[in-house]
Amino acid sequence: MTAYTDHKKKKSLLQWARSRKGQQIIIIVTFMFIPLLLLLTFTYIPFGEMAKFSLYKMSYTSTPEYLGLDNYKEVFKNKEIFSSLKLSLYYMAGSIIQLVLALYLATILSFKTKGGNIFKGFMFFPYLISGIAIGFIFRFFFTRGFVFDTVLQWCGFDLENLPYWLRTQGLNNVSLVATSIWRYFGQNMVLFIGAIMSVDSELYEAAELDGANKFKQFIHIILPSIKTIFTLNVIMSITGSLSAFEPPYVIANNGANGTATYFIKMNNIAFTNKKIGLASAMAIVLFLIIFAVTILQKLFFKYAFRNANAEDQIVSKKKKRLAMSKKKEAV
Structure with missing residues (x-):
């Protein structure tokens, strides 16, 4: 009975993915995910790292020293x-x-x-x-x-x-x-x-x-x-x-x-x-x-x-x- 139920759920999920509405949602999520991933990778994460660097005394070679708001x-x-x-x-x-x-x-x-x-x-x-x-x-x-x-x-x-x-x-x-x-x-x-x-x-x-x-x-x-x-x-x-x-x-x-x-x-x-x-x-x-x-x-x-x-x-x-x-x- 359980195997039959799981097979039915998988089949219904596959049918939903092949349906017009399912394909629209998948395309929208995909096109949203890629720009958001690029934005996170090349904008927000570097900005967060820069905000962290601003709290330290550091150069390209020396060991960072925490300064707070100095x-x-x-x-x-x-x-x-x-x-x-x-x-x-x-x-x-x-x-x-x-x-x-x-x-x-x-x-x-x-x-x-x-x-x-x-x-x-x-x-x-x-x-x-x-x-x-x-x-x-x-x-x-x-x-x-x-x-x-x-x-x-x-x-x-x-x-x-x-x-x-x-x-x-x-x-x-x-x-x-x-x-x-x-x-x-x-x-x-x-x-x-x-x-x-x-x-x-x-x-x-x-x-x-x-x-x-x-x-x-x-x-x-x-x-x-x-x-x-x-x-x-x-x-x-x-x-x-x-x-x-x-x-x-x-x-x-x-x-x-x-x-x-x-x-x-x-x-x-x-x-x-x-x-x-x-x-x-x-x-x-x-x-x-x-x-x-x-x-x-x-x-x-x-x-x-x-x-x-x-x-x-x-x-x-x-x-x-x-x-x-x-x-x-x-x-």
């Missing part, structure tokens, strides 16, 4: 490490300029513009170039007497009166931020264009019936409609500015002349000074800062776009009115 205290006590975070303000300011420029051009290019497709291609092309290649390009671009200085001399400037773009304190960080803006604003522009082009054209017609000009259409139609992409771009730009690495590393020769960002300092401490524990603590601190900034940005935009749903309802009513007026004209 490495975290060192991150905030060390003036060079903590001051490197201030350089992120340059990149944050640059990200704001980048987003404003991208949104402005995206709004123009979303409508019929002569040569718009060619212009989009030119603006997006820098994002496709390797960051290291861009670094070498702008390293020669800003070098004394080279491309940028030559162009300024054509405009009437004297070479002796021009500053050293990569040596002058403060100005060198502005030069590096300009390269980041040039590289990334095309990506943001394309994302904005895709979002703006998905807005129903009848909404603009409804707004024009009420006498709304282009600026009011932008504020009350375009911005609320692209709020998801806008929020995503802002979060990516601001958090990316906290982890700037390629421009100061390649262009400014590993963060020379006061251009070393937090990421550069962390890289030097880990691989030059071989203080793995301290570098791991810096990485954890940076993760917490980025996490906090992301949460604050989400809360801010949730508050900023609190009236977006109400505006969507108003616009839908205007759309209905437009449809009614078209029906009357047809009659």
Whole structure:
């Protein structure tokens, strides 16, 4: 009797696995298991190991020595490490300029513009170039007497009166931020264009019936409609500015002349000074800062776009009115 029952269960299980529903569940579980396994293996386990390293004084060859939270205290006590975070303000300011420029051009290019497709291609092309290649390009671009200085001399400037773009304190960080803006604003522009082009054209017609000009259409139609992409771009730009690495590393020769960002300092401490524990603590601190900034940005935009749903309802009513007026004209 027991053998018969076990055979029946096995048969029913096999039948379930061969059924449509069973195969769907097996495929879903399989496709979930593999990405989760990769994520666990290459992200969460290494992150846990790094968090453990941050509690020790260790290098690549020496025996680890437990320090507790001393490495975290060192991150905030060390003036060079903590001051490197201030350089992120340059990149944050640059990200704001980048987003404003991208949104402005995206709004123009979303409508019929002569040569718009060619212009989009030119603006997006820098994002496709390797960051290291861009670094070498702008390293020669800003070098004394080279491309940028030559162009300024054509405009009437004297070479002796021009500053050293990569040596002058403060100005060198502005030069590096300009390269980041040039590289990334095309990506943001394309994302904005895709979002703006998905807005129903009848909404603009409804707004024009009420006498709304282009600026009011932008504020009350375009911005609320692209709020998801806008929020995503802002979060990516601001958090990316906290982890700037390629421009100061390649262009400014590993963060020379006061251009070393937090990421550069962390890289030097880990691989030059071989203080793995301290570098791991810096990485954890940076993760917490980025996490906090992301949460604050989400809360801010949730508050900023609190009236977006109400505006969507108003616009839908205007759309209905437009449809009614078209029906009357047809009659």
